[in-house]
Amino acid sequence: MTGCTALVLGSSRGIGAATARALGAQGHRVVLHGRAPGEELAALGRELAAPTVAFDLADEAAARRGVADAAAAHGLPRVVVYSAGVNRVVPFEDASGQDLAGAFGVNVGGAVWVLQHLLPKMAAQGGGAVVLVSSIRGVDATASDRTALYSMAKAALGNLTVSLAKRYAPTVRVNAVAPGFTRTDMVATWDEGAWRQARSNLLGRPAEPREIASAVAFLASDAAAHITGQTLVVDGGYGLSGK
Secondary structure, eight states: OTTOEEEEESOSSHHHHHHHHHHHHTTOEEEEEESSOOHHHHHHHHHHTOOEEEOOTTSHHHHHHHHHHHHHHHOOOSEEEEOOOOOOOOOGGGOOHHHHHHHHIIIIIHHHHHHHHHHHHHHHTTOEEEEEEOOGGGSGGGOOSSSHHHHHHHHHHHHHHHHHHHHHTTTEEEEEEEEOSBOSGGGGGOOHHHHHHHTOSTTSSOBOHHHHHHHHHHHHSGGGTTOOSOEEEESTTGGGTTO
């Protein structure tokens, strides 16, 4: 798995960008992805000497076309990381069909469109590894009543991990990482209540993106060659702290 092509979806910033750096440090040829062209994506491309692609994962036609074009231009990946996601806070009682579609569009739909194209080809070429970035909100005990739609979507991503691991074994391993509170640019939207939650895990602090990226890179590597169908929770012990 060293030195192969790694496609990191949702890599313009945050956990995705940190994952791209981690995979690049392992010697992979990284292909970066963003929803649209932008300076953050371009700057990371320059930093890693990596090609960039841009398409909207919530748009089925765009996602299918974009991933096919990316594979044709830069080679079929042996490592795929799906780090794209959105979290819209909508009270459950007020959620509309549009809100539900929005929650599932990028968080689940994009993963489906991308992997429908890539997984059969990866299996045919001899295998590889897929890592989906989920969330502790997709784990039953730590699902959030404030972000019920997001929790539902991330739970679906965990279920998809198991389903695809079974379907594509033994050639392609499929796993997920479920981060807890992580210090990305979204911390700018955290109120004091969110910061209290972030500090209430057993380690007393939120994760850094590179710490989540290390878990993703591990699951994508040969060091995890006997691991598939699993969700690795990286939350500093938040789920164990009674929350």
